[in-house]
Amino acid sequence: MPKLEELKNLAAKNIEPIPPSWPLVYFLLIKHLSPENSNLGAAVAASGEAAIFSYARDSIAPMYFCTVGGDKRLKSCTGYDAKILRTTDAEEAFSLLREGIDTGSGVFVAGPEAGLCYGYADPGPAEQREVYGFSNWGPAFAGTFTWARFVKYINAFGDAEGIAYVQRESEPESTDQILEMIAVQVIDWQRQHPAVKYGMKQEYYGTKAFEQFIADVRDPETRVKIDEAYINCHAILFQLGGRYWLGQYLKQLSQQFTGDMQKRLIKIGDLYMEVYEKLNRFQEFDIKEGKKEAEVQEAINWLNEACDADKRIPEEFIVLRKSL
Numbered sequence: 001m002p003k004l005e006e007l008k009n010l011a012a013k014n015i016e017p018i019p020p021s022w023p024l025v026y027f028l029l030i031k032h033l034s035p036e037n038s039n040l041g042a043a044v045a046a047s048g049e050a051a052i053f054s055y056a057r058d059s060i061a062p063m064y065f066c067t068v069g070g071d072k073r074l075k076s077c078t079g080y081d082a083k084i085l086r087t088t089d090a091e092e093a094f095s096l097l098r099e100g101i102d103t104g105s106g107v108f109v110a111g112p113e114a115g116l117c118y119g120y121a122d123p124g125p126a127e128q129r130e131v132y133g134f135s136n137w138g139p140a141f142a143g144t145f146t147w148a149r150f151v152k153y154i155n156a157f158g159d160a161e162g163i164a165y166v167q168r169e170s171e172p173e174s175t176d177q178i179l180e181m182i183a184v185q186v187i188d189w190q191r192q193h194p195a196v197k198y199g200m201k202q203e204y205y206g207t208k209a210f211e212q213f214i215a216d217v218r219d220p221e222t223r224v225k226i227d228e229a230y231i232n233c234h235a236i237l238f239q240l241g242g243r244y245w246l247g248q249y250l251k252q253l254s255q256q257f258t259g260d261m262q263k264r265l266i267k268i269g270d271l272y273m274e275v276y277e278k279l280n281r282f283q284e285f286d287i288k289e290g291k292k293e294a295e296v297q298e299a300i301n302w303l304n305e306a307c308d309a310d311k312r313i314p315e316e317f318i319v320l321r322k323s324l
Contacts, residue, residue: 002098003119003132007032007106011116011134015040017276018137019241021114022067022161023047028116029106029166030080037078037168041249045178046073050242050272051185052193053210053310055235057226062204063238065195067161074166077178081169082108086162090151093158097131098122100165109133110161111153115141117163175256176324179265182250183317183324190314210307218300220293236283240276247272261323268316271309278306 011028018024023043031038044050049066056062071082085096097117100107107117119132131150135142145153172178190206203209213235216222223231247269254265282302285291291299 002101004032004101004104004106005118007116008118008132008134011118012136014136017241017244017280018237019044019245020047020049020238021135021137021140022049022070023242023245024137025108025114025116026074026080026082026166029108030078032106033080033104033166034168037080039078039249039252041245041252042077042172042178043074044242044245045182045249046070046077047242048073048185048189049238050246051182052189052206053213053239053307054205055209055213056201056204057212057216057222060230060234062195062200062209063234064161065198065200066193066205066238068194068198071164073181075169076173076181079168079170079172080166082164082166084162084164086159088155088158090147090154090158091126093154093163094120094129094131094150096163096165100163103165103167105165105167108161108164108166109141109157110163111139111141111157113138113140114161117141175253179253179320180324182246183321186317187314187321207307207311210310214300214303214307217287217303218297223287232283232286232288236279240279240283243272243276243279247276261320264316264320264323268313268320271313271316274309275306275313278302278309282306 010032019040023046027038027040027043047067047070054062054066071084075081085092087093097107098120101120109115109117113135115133115135117131117133121130127147129147131145133141133143133145141153193200193202193205196202216226217231250265251269254262257265282299285299287296287299
C-alpha cells in the first residue's frame with residue numbers, strides 16, 4: 001500500500017492567498033521532490049492562469065483553458081517535465097498513477113479543481129484496488145477511491161487535463177527566456193489566446209473579458225444571471241492568488257537585474273499586487289450578503305481600479321520586451 005504521507009502533509013498546509021489549483025498541485029509535487037527547487041510563482045507563471053483576465057457569463061470553461069500548453073511552460077520555468085496521460089481507460093490511468101507514486105512524485109489529477117494523488121493500494125484483483133487523493137483547496141480528487149469510484153472519475157475527467165507526474169529533466173531556462181514567455185502570455189494572448197483553438201472565444205480573455213465582467217456585475221439585470229458564487233468564485237478567485245504569486249515572482253526575478261530593467265519588473269510586480277488587492281477588497285465585500293444597491297455600485301469601483309491597473313501591465317511588458 002504505497003503512500004506518500006509527506007506529500008499529503010505538505011498539501012494539508014494552508015497557502016495564502018491560495019493560487020489556482022493547476023499550479024498549486026504542480027508546485028506541491030515539485031516541492032515534495034526538491035524543496036530547494038520549488039517556486040510557487042514559477043508554477044503560476046507556467047500555468048497561464050494569472051496572465052490575463054478570463055470570463056464568460058455562462059461558462060466556467062474559459063478559466064480552465066488558460067492552462068493550455070502549461071506543461072511545456074512548466075519545464076521552461078522549473079526544469080520539471082510533466083509526464084501526462086489523457087485517457088478514459090481506468091487501467092491506463094491506474095498504471096500511470098502507480099508509476100508516479102512509485103517514483104516518489106505523487107500525481108496531478110484533473111477534475112473540477114486539480115487534485116493530488118498521494119497513494120494507492122493494489123492487493124491483486126482490480127475491484128479491490130484503492131486510490132487516495134487529497135484536496136485542501138476545493139472540490140477535487142479527494143478521499144479514498146474504490147475501484148468503482150475511480151473508474152467513474154476517470155471516465156468523467158481523464159481526457160481533460162488528464163493525470164500527470166513530474167520529473168526533473170533540466171535546469172530552468174534563462175531569466176530572459178522566462179520573461180519572454182510571460183510577456184507572450186500577457187501581450188500576445190490579448191490578441192490570440194491559445195484556447196481559441198479549442199472552441200473558446202477571444203472575447204473571453206484579456207481586457208475585454210474584464211470589462212464585460214464589470215459591466216455584468218454593475219447591471220442588476222445581468223448580475224442575477226450570474227450565479228452568486230460564480231461572481232466571487234471562478235471570475236474572482238482564479239485571478240486573485242494568481243496575480244499575487246505572479247507579482248511576487250516578477251519581483252524575485254528583478255533581483256537578477258539592475259537599472260531600468262529591475263525598476264520595470266518591480267513596477268509590473270506592484271501592478272499585479274494592486275490588481276490582487278482591489279479584487280480581494282471586492283471579494284471580501286461579498287455582494288451576496290444582501291448589500292444595498294448603492295453599496296454594490298461603490299464596491300464595483302474597486303473592480304474598475306483593478307481593471308485599470310491590469311491594462312497598464314501589457315504596456316509595461318511591451319517596453320520590457322524590447323530590452324530582452
